[in-house]
Amino acid sequence: MDLDSALYLIGFYWPYLLGAASIGLVVGWRSFTPPGA
Amino acid sequence: MFNTALVLETAGLVLVAYLAGCGLGYGLRAMIHAGRGTRSVPVAAPAPVVRLETRPAPQQLQRPRSPAARLAARVDEPLQPAKLVVAKPATTRSGALSSPRGGVADDLKQIKGIGPKIEASLNGMGYYHLDQIALWSRGDAEFVEDKLAFKGRVRRERWVEQASELLKKAAA
Numbered sequence: 001m002d003l004d005s006a007l008y009l010i011g012f013y014w015p016y017l018l019g020a021a022s023i024g025l026v027v028g029w030r031s032f033t034p035p036g037a
Numbered sequence: 038m039f040n041t042a043l044v045l046e047t048a049g050l051v052l053v054a055y056l057a058g059c060g061l062g063y064g065l066r067a068m069i070h071a072g073r074g075t076r077s078v079p080v081a082a083p084a085p086v087v088r089l090e091t092r093p094a095p096q097q098l099q100r101p102r103s104p105a106a107r108l109a110a111r112v113d114e115p116l117q118p119a120k121l122v123v124a125k126p127a128t129t130r131s132g133a134l135s136s137p138r139g140g141v142a143d144d145l146k147q148i149k150g151i152g153p154k155i156e157a158s159l160n161g162m163g164y165y166h167l168d169q170i171a172l173w174s175r176g177d178a179e180f181v182e183d184k185l186a187f188k189g190r191v192r193r194e195r196w197v198e199q200a201s202e203l204l205k206k207a208a209a
């Protein structure tokens with residue numbers, strides 16, 4: 001994957017990437033267990 | 038029409054975005070939690086528990102077995118209203134205090150295994166200082182384990198020994 005094609009893909013598919021990142025954010029948030037809980 | 042390389046690249050980017058989100062979410066929550074843990078939270082003294090005192094009914098009021106006996110039974114004593122008594126809070130436990138000495142509690146979270154929630158529970162039981170924990174007997178430890186519903190945790194995580202070590206370090 002070269003930089004140009006990566007930038008092109010990010011520019012074109014950014015809503016999908018944002019969606020994936022949002023799902024990841026929720027999964028990461030929920031996977032944290034506070035110590036002593 | 039169907040470009041495999043393009044699909045793979047896109048999938049890779051989506052995966053990277055997902056993993057970055059995971060890391061960000063986890064880190065964000067850990068950061069918020071760490072910030073919360075360092076704040077000093079004022080702890081209210083345990084509220085007195087009101088318990089209803091129950092007494093066995095007088096002999097005359099107990100239901101006789103046979104109808105004849107029931108007829109013969111005479112209720113002479115009027116019903117007594119139940120008495121409300123104020124039960125003593127758990128502060129009567131050995132070494133427990135009703136409030137922290139000097140109004141400032143120790144940070145019990147220094148002991149590995151004690152988090153903010155357990156610290157708040159211990160404060161509620163009247164334990165605010167490391168020296169109180171260091172002086173726990175086996176009975177005290179069992180009492181706390183029962184209250185926290187963590188069987189054997191105090192001994193497994195060596196809270197008493199940890200408290201002693203922390204006190205020694207602080208004194209040195």
